Amino acid sequence: MQAGIVSYGAYVPRYRISPGEIGRVWGTDGEAMGQGLNVLRKSVPSPDEDTITISTESLRTALVRGAIDPQQIGALYVGSESHPYAVKPTATVVAQAVGATPNLTAADFEFACKAGTAAIQTCLGLVGAEMIRYGVAIGTDTSQGAPGDALEYSASAGGAAFVIGREHVICRVLRTLSYTTDTPDFWRREGQKYPSHGGRFTGEPAYFRHVSEAARAIMEASGTTPKDYQHVVFHQPNGKFPQRVGKTLGFTEAQMRYGLVTPYIGNTYSGAALIGLANVLDHAGPKERILVVGYGSGAGSDAFDLETTDEIAKFDRSFGRPVQYYLDHGVALSYAVYAKFRGKIHMGGE
Amino acid sequence: MSIARFWRETPRRYNLGGSKCTNCNTVYFPPRSVCPECTHHRQSIEKMVPFQLSGEGEVLSYTVVHEPAEGFEMLVPYVLALVRTTEGPVLTGQVVDIEPEGIRIGLKVRATFRKLREEGKAGVIHYGYKFAPAEEADTTPVARSPAEPAPEPREPTRARA
Numbered sequence: 001m002q003a004g005i006v007s008y009g010a011y012v013p014r015y016r017i018s019p020g021e022i023g024r025v026w027g028t029d030g031e032a033m034g035q036g037l038n039v040l041r042k043s044v045p046s047p048d049e050d051t052i053t054i055s056t057e058s059l060r061t062a063l064v065r066g067a068i069d070p071q072q073i074g075a076l077y078v079g080s081e082s083h084p085y086a087v088k089p090t091a092t093v094v095a096q097a098v099g100a101t102p103n104l105t106a107a108d109f110e111f112a113c114k115a116g117t118a119a120i121q122t123c124l125g126l127v128g129a130e131m132i133r134y135g136v137a138i139g140t141d142t143s144q145g146a147p148g149d150a151l152e153y154s155a156s157a158g159g160a161a162f163v164i165g166r167e168h169v170i171c172r173v174l175r176t177l178s179y180t181t182d183t184p185d186f187w188r189r190e191g192q193k194y195p196s197h198g199g200r201f202t203g204e205p206a207y208f209r210h211v212s213e214a215a216r217a218i219m220e221a222s223g224t225t226p227k228d229y230q231h232v233v234f235h236q237p238n239g240k241f242p243q244r245v246g247k248t249l250g251f252t253e254a255q256m257r258y259g260l261v262t263p264y265i266g267n268t269y270s271g272a273a274l275i276g277l278a279n280v281l282d283h284a285g286p287k288e289r290i291l292v293v294g295y296g297s298g299a300g301s302d303a304f305d306l307e308t309t310d311e312i313a314k315f316d317r318s319f320g321r322p323v324q325y326y327l328d329h330g331v332a333l334s335y336a337v338y339a340k341f342r343g344k345i346h347m348g349g350e
Numbered sequence: 351m352s353i354a355r356f357w358r359e360t361p362r363r364y365n366l367g368g369s370k371c372t373n374c375n376t377v378y379f380p381p382r383s384v385c386p387e388c389t390h391h392r393q394s395i396e397k398m399v400p401f402q403l404s405g406e407g408e409v410l411s412y413t414v415v416h417e418p419a420e421g422f423e424m425l426v427p428y429v430l431a432l433v434r435t436t437e438g439p440v441l442t443g444q445v446v447d448i449e450p451e452g453i454r455i456g457l458k459v460r461a462t463f464r465k466l467r468e469e470g471k472a473g474v475i476h477y478g479y480k481f482a483p484a485e486e487a488d489t490t491p492v493a494r495s496p497a498e499p500a501p502e503p504r505e506p507t508r509a510r511a
């Protein structure tokens with residue numbers, strides 16, 4: 001496959017809240033909850049941020065880093081489960097905001113947390129078939145858990161944009177495949193503000209089965225074992241699931257180190273695996289092999305067998321912020337301000 | 351503001367689309383169709399071209415707003431600043447991701463894309479530029495939890511080198 005990643009950018013909002021602070025309000029041991037989930041803090045978007053603004057920030061970074069003319073973008077897809085409009089695409093606003101309109105195709109993708117990786121696969125097809133020069137795939141979310149629900153301790157905001165092309169590829173896509181079934185582990189009905197989930201059902205038959213099946217299938221198809229990879233990135237709804245699935249598959253902590261970002265920013269849903277991959281690419285040199293396995297409830301896993309090229313040594317990451325910046329920086333909020341920012345306070349008259 | 355008017359101003363609000371006089375190289379935002387700098391304005395006719403500002407600049411002056419404009423209620427108190435862009439034009443905009451005590455004249459900022467206003471719960475959402483502190487200006491370290499190890503310097507891996 002000659003199509004690959006030519007540039008990327010990530011963005012995480014500035015505010016943070018800790019599980020301890022959330023638990024303080026609901027009368028539960030939030031710190032223990034955070035330790036159980038391996039989530040130290042989660043990001044919180046400002047009231048003027050949403051999936052459209054976060055997607056735009058990350059894509060602008062990617063376009064400047066790769067010196068890509070936005071008018072050469074032939075397709076732009078935004079994967080999210082928190083699109084600001086139920087009807088009216090996120091992708092058109094993002095395309096306009098980066099100057100990519102009007103000669104491109106654009107659409108919003110939705111597949112729980114794996115809509116962004118599905119968008120990458122679509123772009124690989126279009127670019128590989130030489131129908132377009134550049135395809136843009138973005139995964140972003142500003143998801144919320146219901147107040148007091150377990151999801152509230154991890155649901156956060158952030159996103160990453162990947163530009164797929166054929167020239168100056170910094171990371172080749174050697175192979176991609178998916179594993180998909182109808183599994184009711186997590187859902188949100190139209191008109192509902194917060195999602196519902198099947199509790200413990202979200203573990204074994206959902207996340208673990210799909211991620212391990214996809215990981216095993218792609219390694220079998222590529223004739224590789226975990227030892228062949230310098231880095232591995234899993235979808236990370238919390239900090240524990242990816243560690244456990246990685247260990248089961250035979251990966252070490254060192255291989256997972258850069259790809260695991262949820263402990264420091266929370267679960268960014270469609271952004272999670274992609275921000276992890278962005279962090280790996282921030283640190284990677286040429287000829288490093290990377291395995292990425294996304295997961296979306298409902299359910300499916302997209303797996304990617306990647307290898308960086310010599311081009312990555314020349315890649316200029318100086319514009320925008322490295323993922324590490326977002327892991328180390330942020331402004332802590334009280335639960336009260338967090339509730340105000342996230343629209344959890346009833347303002348009356350509604 | 352009507353949806354139509356907001357939509358017409360999209361290039362300006364989304365992309366900082368201004369204009370430039372190719373006669374004297376002066377940049378304008380909002381865009382102009384003639385150049386007031388050229389002594390004979392007619393010299394500039396047909397010489398104005400669209401020009402996109404980089405979004406980089408510095409704070410020329412500011413005020414901290416406590417009585418919010420419509421749609422900014424959740425952000426109070428917030429900073430409103432005059433920003434001199436590197437290309438010359440002075441823009442008015444909110445500076446986000448900063449506490450009022452952190453703002454100062456000369457602060458380097460860059461344009462960022464944010465929600466400006468929502469027309470109620472069911473109406474259209476308006477987006478456009480605001481400003482945020484540039485890279486080096488905003489270095490708020492996160493409050494680390496006691497359980498968390500201190501950040502180690504992360505060197506690029508060179509597994510196959």
Ligand SMILES: [Zn+2]
Binds near residue numbers: 372375376386388394
């Ligand atoms: Zn002039």
